[in-house]
Amino acid sequence: MKTLSLKLDLEVFEETEAIxxxxKIARNRYINQALEFYNRYQKRKTLSTxxxxxxxxxxxxxxxxxxxxxxxIEEDEAI
Known part of the structure; x- marks a missing residue:
């Protein structure tokens, strides 16, 4: 695992904390799942394009x- 320092907008942080x-899941697990989901979304978007x-x-x-x-066909019919 990699350690990451992250700055979040207050509104995003508060919404995340409430969720x-x-x-009843760890913040780290939630953020990992969210990033995994977003990465899959971006890959699908790229594939779609x-x-x-x-x-x-x-x-x-x-x-x-x-x-x-x-x-x-037109040449063949003309012959």
Whole structure:
């Protein structure tokens, strides 16, 4: 484990204290769980952006391929 010095806004600290008192869990455990959750959220957000970009690229590629197929079909029908 790593030791971390942390400065919190008073409102965030007070809200955290109320939650850990109600849940009866250690502050350290609560903060670890919160950071773990937030890290997973950030990873998913990054993946979502990457998937959206990949999807846009595949749409462009797919449109080009469909246009080429359409042109080939039209050439075949003309013959």
């Amino acid at each position: 850990i008192k109600d849940k 990457e998937f959206a970009e990949a999807s846009d690229l595949s749409k462009e590629s797919s449109s080009e391929i469909m246009a080429e197929f359409d042109a080939l």
